[in-house]
């Protein structure tokens with residue numbers, strides 16, 4: 001509940017209301033995986049804030065929360081949608097996701113204060129598991145909605161504790177048998193605009209508070225598994241080892257080297273999991289998660305192929321076998337140019353910026369006109385506690401989103 005009792009609600013006020021939810025004392029920042037206590041608390045927070053605003057709130061079979069503002073009682077079609085996600089990466093920043101959700105709520109307040117009555121229904125959406133932190137599949141909720149991911153595959157996804165998505169869904173009141181494409185709901189959305197903290201320094205360098213998105217570079221996630229021979233750290237001579245950690249370590253270095261062969265490519269190993277993971281134990285297996293991005297999908301494929309070849313060579317040198325599994329892949333997305341230009345007319349001072357970060361908007365863009373707004377992040381850092389938005393820019397984002405929603409829902 002917005003604790004600021006004086007004056008109208010603000011983005012800063014809403015963000016401060018959730019500032020203590022999901023703090024991660026070990027990693028710093030926030031850890032809010034799907035359906036964790038923190039995620040559930042944020043979902044409840046959103047629902048109560050939406051209900052306080054007399055929005056009609058529902059949670060669909062994919063766990064997406066929809067909050068309708070439809071004061072004219074119009075048919076729920078050709079809706080103007082906005083929103084984002086509430087889940088986070090491990091140790092993530094405060095703004096990645098929640099800024100777009102909080103700003104959407106305040107944009108409705110601003111439109112009401114203007115006395116504006118939309119001539120299209122407006123709906124706020126909160127998509128679950130955008131980060132894919134628990135099940136490794138980015139934009140899980142929006143991909144279920146669109147049918148971009150197989151529901152059977154999702155039901156069987158297993159988290160690091162061995163909990164399947166189906167078990168988690170049941171534990172949180174959702175029937176996993178019903179997850180999957182929702183063409184009717186998708187057809188009811190006419191346009192989607194996602195506001196998000198900028199995950200870079202573009203706006204800081206340009207000295208502007210808000211930008212319009214042009215595109216999302218292609219990106220994918222893979223898991224490399226190096227299988228060797230587990231053994232005793234003290235009784236196994238160095239010449240008698242098949243140590244997957246050696247091959248994995250060499251591959252991490254090769255990832256950096258091979259990405260450097262392509263201008264503007266990004267390749268990252270942010271997660272490495274030795275099994276069993278004992279200090280005095282030679283690992284039997286090491287899993288390495290790879291994130292590769294580039295605005296050419298062919299370059300992404302080429303880099304992954306080069307990394308896989310290098311990994312197999314390093315594995316062979318160490319007597320280990322190597323498997324590569326694709327977890328998710330998203331092609332480069334260009335947002336609808338007509339919508340982008342229309343929004344640019346509404347926000348003439350907003351520069352047009354590409355992003356290297358994936359978003360639910362990137363999934364929906366294949367099905368309906370979609371746009372993004374970015375809000376300045378002075379540090380340019382994201383997926384880390386140093387992610388930041390100045391108060392004045394947070395409120396500027398709400399005014400910009402309100403202006404865009406007013407233009408789009410005024411017919």
Ligand code: HGY
Pocket residue numbers: 130131138356357358359
């Ligand atoms: O990984 C991404 O680009 C996004 O933050 N999920």
Ligand code: MN
Pocket residue numbers: 089096131357383
């Ligand atoms: Mn993110």
Ligand code: MN
Pocket residue numbers: 085096097130196358359
């Ligand atoms: Mn995000």
